[in-house]
Amino acid sequence: SQQGEEDPQALSIQEGxxxxxxxxxxxxxxxxxxxxxxxGRGLVHLILIRSNERExxxxxxxxxxxxxxxxxxLLITASRAxxxxxxxxxxxxxxxxxxSFGAGTTVTVRA
Amino acid sequence: KAGVTQTxxxxxxxRGQQVTLSCSPISGHRSVSWYQQTPxxxxxxxxxxxSETQRNKGNFPGRFSGRQFSNxxxxxxxxxxxxxxxxxxxxxxxxxxxxxxQFFGPGTRLTVL
Numbered sequence: 001s002q003q004g005e006e007d008p009q010a011l012s013i014q015e016g017x018x019x020x021x022x023x024x025x026x027x028x029x030x031x032x033x034x035x036x037x038x039x040g041r042g043l044v045h046l047i048l049i050r051s052n053e054r055e056x057x058x059x060x061x062x063x064x065x066x067x068x069x070x071x072x073x074l075l076i077t078a079s080r081a082x083x084x085x086x087x088x089x090x091x092x093x094x095x096x097x098x099x100s101f102g103a104g105t106t107v108t109v110r111a
Numbered sequence: 112k113a114g115v116t117q118t119x120x121x122x123x124x125x126r127g128q129q130v131t132l133s134c135s136p137i138s139g140h141r142s143v144s145w146y147q148q149t150p151x152x153x154x155x156x157x158x159x160x161x162s163e164t165q166r167n168k169g170n171f172p173g174r175f176s177g178r179q180f181s182n183x184x185x186x187x188x189x190x191x192x193x194x195x196x197x198x199x200x201x202x203x204x205x206x207x208x209x210x211x212x213q214f215f216g217p218g219t220r221l222t223v224l
Binding site for chain 1: 115142144146148153154155156159161166167169199201203211212213214215216217218220
């Protein structure tokens, strides 16, 4: 079973708009990561936020983490057609040597 | 540096057969993990190896097994294939202790007929 859920399952936006997706998880975590997957290929790491951090930025990405609510959000600003992909949050538990993935959000950016 | 490579990229098997998938991690990476991705179950952790030792195993039947060699290359084996084993199998590597970001290969698409 998966660690958490992502919301929404799918998102369609116009190029230039912002995309926001949310992730909830169930157990205590060491950190939370976001990955992108294009068309059923390998995953690409986007950003990592540690359990003692509340917000992190990387280029057009902004991630927040609320450990009291066991939730995280990923914001992609000024979206581009190349951002069309599935986005997954993944939690890294305490010493269990694995990533537990959410169900993913499929983002479509329309030109 | 070359990325994570997986072979073969595509595979078609029939029920009851067995299959071996291979993963070569990024040079210097000692940890290799395997994940199964299906439309119904999403991304599920199979197992993780570090320095030839399995440190964690996911909730999969014993038909799924793996190993890691001294050069960090890893293989996973699925015996007595079932239709439900059709999936994208992803391998990921990272340097080892203290590292969290995983580097994924392109995956092996297994179809069981």
